[in-house]
Amino acid sequence: MQMYTTQYFISVLCSQICSFINSATISWISEQEVPYATYGSAWVGYDDKRSFSSKVQWMTKYSLGGAHVWTLDMDDFSGSFCSEGAYPLINHLRMSMGFAPKPTTTPRPTTTRDPLADFCRGRPDGLYENVADKTTYFQCFQGNTYLHHCQDGLIFWDSCKCCDWP
CATH class of the missing domain: 2.170.140.10 (Chitin binding domain)
Structure with a gap:
């Protein structure tokens, strides 16, 4: 399996992705193992828990040392937009790699x-x-x-x- 970096053709925050995918059609790019959503002529590529799990499996298979998250504003740091609690993607990534969830005592981004x-x-x-x-x-x-x-x-x-x- 080849892994590619998801390209975000629309720069959006988590709140906008959650709002967009609620009314959009969700599809999956098998080769890249990432979702994308379309609504009319608009589309957005993004990561979700399933794509993060796929990336962790690939990383583990090749004994790579860790993961890098390109931008934290793609996660729901407040837990108020996607109804999955604070930092759902970062916590999923951490747990998939065998670490505890992000501590809640860490201050939110400014x-x-x-x-x-x-x-x-x-x-x-x-x-x-x-x-x-x-x-x-x-x-x-x-x-x-x-x-x-x-x-x-x-x-x-x-x-x-x-x-x-x-």
């Missing part, structure tokens, strides 16, 4: 409410660049505005709706 709370008024849910500070970006969700910070050294690119190198 996500603060934007002082410009009206930014998202009338805007659709999604990610938006903060033109005043490229190291941050806004997330609009149900009319609320949230300010997120990119990791050190990265800036937000509106073209991919992601934090990447300048």
Whole structure:
């Protein structure tokens, strides 16, 4: 079996994936062992517990030393979007590799409410660049505005709706 990295043609957060797949058709790419969802002309590739299990089996088969998670914002860190508890994918990965679930005493990633709370008024849910500070970006969700910070050294690119190198 060949393993490939799932490419996200739509940059989305866990909340958007969970919302999208609720009304989409779910399919499976056997060669890559990953799911994807389609709804009309839109589609998104993503990982789920089944694809994580497949990757752990492949990693174990070839005696590889560990796993790397590309982006933590693809997991439901609060447990409020996908109804599977906090960090469902990371915890599944950890347990599949023989580790205990992520400790609940670890602070959640820093996500603060934007002082410009009206930014998202009338805007659709999604990610938006903060033109005043490229190291941050806004997330609009149900009319609320949230300010997120990119990791050190990265800036937000509106073209991919992601934090990447300048």
